[in-house]
Amino acid sequence: MAELSDTLLLVAAVIYVAAMLGYLVEFAFGTRGAVARVAMRPARELVAVGAPAGGGAFGVDIVSPVQPDRPERGGEATPGPGRTGVAGAIGVALTAVGLAVHVAVLVTRGMAAGRVPWGNMYEFVVTLTAVFALGWLVLLATRPSLRPLGVFVTGAQALLLGFAGLVLTTPAAPLMPALQSVWLKIHVSAAAAASGLLLLAFVPAALYLIRTGYDARSGPAADESAGDEAPAPTAVRFPYSLGRALPAADSLERLAFRLHAFAFPIWTLAIICGAIWAESAWGRYWGWDPKETWSFISWVAYAAYLHARATPSVKRTTATWFAVAAWLTMLINLYVINFVAVGLHSYAGLD
């Protein structure tokens, strides 16, 4: 069963890579298609009289068009027909298949170990990425026009899973005494869910910065090119050139905020459960162990993002940089701290 699980992980990673290729074809060559047309349509900023800045100006949401009755899902907002559109749709279908295999990895792993599959870093990353993929598909089901983001989602997915399978993998085994607690189920699942969702939130946040960079570099003319006239791709350099096929900056920014606002309480719950667990396992609810320290740092960083975004005088791009930095602290906590704590207990390499 454990071997089956390991094999399935490989299968899932390969499927995600294939999905990424599908998205990529659409992303790279489908810019004249419907996706691009939807994506390129300029934001119509409505100035709300008396509305506090940061309040919703609702006419601008291209991702979820205002008219509720408009047949968005089968209509023009859906990434369109044509060969590249098919590639994108294949990407979505493959993501779903990849997720199914991915879930099977976790199930077989749990059966092999005789417990919930949340006992070590490998299992944590596999769970986190499953939440990430699931979140992505749910998002896509409600907002089909987000499909250009699929390249980045599946790309990150393949990278994380590949790293997990090649480097982090450990044999399935029962839990160590310190992990034998009901809190494992609550704390680790909450932490994995929050991490997966914060990763999902990071995607539109980072792409928003790319898109605003693209908008600034391609000049005001880009806003007029709602039709087929996209600006010359050579005018804007990488990575901002990626912005051409992305949804409008505003809708990315708002999506990023809403995902963060959804994930942040889960992250808070994870930390609280961790503290309750730490009390019964180690005798203290908080001890500034490196893992605790970094989850605190991440929490503060995300709190700073949410505050920055709620502050009218802080630019949205500045606020979003906070979110990007906060995700960096999550990555440090997951990858750097785990390795330093396991491999170099004596804090070597610092002198």
Added chain:
Amino acid sequence: MRSVRAFWRWLTSMRTALVLLLVLAIAAVPGSIFPQRAVSREAVEKYIDEHPDLAPLLDRLWAFDVYASPWFSAVYLLLFISLVGCLVPRLRQHLANLVKPPPDAPARLERLPHSTTREVGQGPTEAAQTIRLALRRSQWRTALRSHADGTVTVAAEKGYLKETGNLLFHFALLSLLVGLAWGAWYGWHGNRLVVAGEEFCNTLQQYDEYSLGARTSGDRLPPFCVTLHDFQAEFLDTGQPARYVADVSYVEDLGEAPRSWTLQVNHPLRLSGANVYLIGHGYAPVLRYTDQYGQVFTTTVPFLPVDGMLTSEGVAKFPYANVPPGQTSTDPPAQLGLTGVYQPTANPEPGVPASIFPAERDPVLTLTAWQGDLGLGSGAPQSVYALDQRQIALGRLTQVGTETLRPGESWTLPDGSTVEFLGTRPWITVSVRHDPGQGLMLFGAGAVLVGLMVSLSGKRRRVWARIRPADDGGSLITLGGLARTEYPGFADEFARVVAQVGGASPPEREPAGVSNAGVRERGASARPGVDEAKD
């Protein structure tokens, strides 16, 4: 005075709070880079030994006590002061808002993000009442105002819970600070090692290491005694621990019959006034030494594990050995010290003193005997886990032999005395802790979470209706809506409000037969009009 006020304004501004949040996050980083005394004293000592040049400077900057350092405290205290300065006015404002009616409609409702116009057959007053009733039924807080020019306005607001959650979240954070301080002042903890069969009671003298809160005195610790009867550890074939079980019994009041408890890693012994946690475990070899005069000394020495397979090291000291009967000392002393490496499962490869499994499958004790002056009389404190290296360097303590023993085996030293390895007993380390702030922390953390969810999911929004009398005795209604926070669903909600108002969009300057479209009429037909009117 003015500078004080300016400072206060600066401190309580959102930008300052943001900067302080960032500084707090960055200030926490060094604590994960440098070893911390609060986490592991030994790691700090080791680091100081390894970095003799850098360490004193780092120590002066509190790099080994980051979270107790003045600069870290300054950051979070400033943040909390800033928070209070921001929260108190907001609380006052929010309480006022809860009492006050929603503000009157702005002059030009059609310029709001959501607006539309409707014609109904009712007169302004009735129409306003109907709208107000409909809004109230959907839990809006409403206010109806009649104006001198004959128009009536209905103001409605919803989503007060958002600010309530926001305030709850931030006040709960303050309660966490209080809980933390409470625990630091009135809490205490002690750690000690207990060998199976041993009893310890809750007094400071009985702890190997302890720390008392600033407002706690050590003579008022709750009285209880704990006895360790047995400890069992189970391991997987890989050596990974699978189960630790310590059988203990405890007495909380003198004269009470002992009660038993199974102490496990996630199963602490919770007594009134303190909790006992299982922290670590190891082996304590039992050694019997018969000196050259026939005196017998038996000692149980806890050996400290040095690796995951429980290869353990320790020292046995016999300062009263080899003294002829009737004398109290000899010159030079012939005290005995034994340093040892214990392998619960001996490495089959000779010369590699590293256990290959943490359970006792093939236990082997390698002892080195040292004879001479152990240096205990000098008054200088000595580790119970090591011999005094100075005595060895000075030649006062010399090595007399090395031997590998299995349980039950004995070893005769050159002077005819014998060392016998009788076996081992398990030991555990326990942490005994009392943190009176814990309850408040838990409660505060729950409130933080609830406040956060309410605050992040709440949506503050307002809807206004301005009703003007129409020529035909009916009314012309202008509706406007404004979501004050991120709320993509507001368009739908506004459309529902409009549908409840009913009526029809007035045709351009053509008062056709719409007056019969009563307020009661509802229908989806009103919906598509909403957005058309907005653009």
